[in-house]
Amino acid sequence: MSAGSLSDTYDFRSRCSIARTMEILGDRWTLLIVRDLMWHGKHTFQELQTSAERMPSNQLSQRLKRLVDWGLVTKEAYQERPVRYRYVLTERGRALEPVLLQIMQWGHETLGGGLYDPVAGRTVSPRSVER
Amino acid sequence: MSAGSLSDTYDFRSRCSIARTMEILGDRWTLLIVRDLMWHGKHTFQELQTSAERMPSNQLSQRLKRLVDWGLVTKEAYQERPVRYRYVLTERGRALEPVLLQIMQWGHETLGGGLYDPVAGRTVSPRSVER
DNA sequence: AATAGTCACTTTCGATTCGAAAGTCATTAT
DNA sequence: ATAATGACTTTCGAATCGAAAGTGACTATT
Numbered sequence: 316m317s318a319g320s321l322s323d324t325y326d327f328r329s330r331c332s333i334a335r336t337m338e339i340l341g342d343r344w345t346l347l348i349v350r351d352l353m354w355h356g357k358h359t360f361q362e363l364q365t366s367a368e369r370m371p372s373n374q375l376s377q378r379l380k381r382l383v384d385w386g387l388v389t390k391e392a393y394q395e396r397p398v399r400y401r402y403v404l405t406e407r408g409r410a411l412e413p414v415l416l417q418i419m420q421w422g423h424e425t426l427g428g429g430l431y432d433p434v435a436g437r438t439v440s441p442r443s444v445e446r
Numbered sequence: 447m448s449a450g451s452l453s454d455t456y457d458f459r460s461r462c463s464i465a466r467t468m469e470i471l472g473d474r475w476t477l478l479i480v481r482d483l484m485w486h487g488k489h490t491f492q493e494l495q496t497s498a499e500r501m502p503s504n505q506l507s508q509r510l511k512r513l514v515d516w517g518l519v520t521k522e523a524y525q526e527r528p529v530r531y532r533y534v535l536t537e538r539g540r541a542l543e544p545v546l547l548q549i550m551q552w553g554h555e556t557l558g559g560g561l562y563d564p565v566a567g568r569t570v571s572p573r574s575v576e577r
Numbered sequence: 578a579a580t581a582g583t584c585a586c587t588t589t590c591g592a593t594t595c596g597a598a599a600g601t602c603a604t605t606a607t
Numbered sequence: 608a609t610a611a612t613g614a615c616t617t618t619c620g621a622a623t624c625g626a627a628a629g630t631g632a633c634t635a636t637t
Contacts (some may be wrong), residue, residue: 417548
């Protein structure tokens with residue numbers, strides 16, 4: 316575990332790795348931000364906000380702050396005057412890819428969602444179950 | 447995908463498998479219930495409620511209902527007079543094991559949580575990061 | 578010089594959800 | 608009769624959510 320982020324000193328309620336992870340990723344939005352940063356080339360506030368699921372901007376703002384606090388994402392200015400920011404996954408954040416892949420697999424198989432291929436960079440088979 | 451549960455007709459907001467999965471598992475408690483059913487031999491309301499993280503009984507009640515609605519869990523009476531229930535993962539529910547394993551791995555590596563070995567049936571290395 | 582536009586947020590505020598505690602109901606045990 | 612157990616449900620104040628509008632720092636256009 317690398318140094319310098321909240322998770323080094325944070326007092327978790329549980330010693331269980333899954334419970335701990337849920338304290339970070341256990342909501343509707345956080346993993347979607349990670350998905351967009353990881354696979355969909357979205358890096359600015361604007362890009363993330365206009366993502367498919369339309370998460371409210373105040374939620375996005377909050378989640379990004381937490382992700383930075385947890386050391387999963389860094390925020391860097393990519394230009395001055397006016398200053399604009401880019402969000403990038405850290406190594407810890409990128410280490411979530413296998414988690415994302417497994418969740419995607421399960422969601423595809425049991426809920427009929429799309430299957431994104433990170434190598435090809437596109438969604439392979441977006442089955443639809445609605446209607 | 448097998449027949450007969452909510453996810454066959456439910457109208458998801460997104461076609462993304464990850465977003466869809468988050469509509470089911472995207473909270474602090476649901477995956478912990480799945481964990482307990484899958485690995486820790488907890489099957490009754492009581493057992494689940496007295497699990498390590500002490501989830502409130504009304505939340506447990508609600509989540510179990512949802513899990514049944516989504517077809518990830520079945521509820522069966524294991525005795526009459528007085529009637530007592532047992533919750534069991536369906537095939538869909540058990541298919542979450544790889545997801546659980548990946549999340550556990552990540553939580554272990556980056557948050558210092560324990561590592562449970564489903565084959566050995568015990569937690570191998572509960573690192574502690576608190577303090 | 579004035580107006581419009583863009584980006585990155587923050588604020589507001591009503592609605593929803595959470596969670597701690599206590600209560601309910603059926604039935605068995607003492 | 609009283610206590611105990613299991614499986615919930617109810618209550619209710621506190622925290623969180625989310626839709627919409629607002630803010631501040633600029634740049635671009637007329």
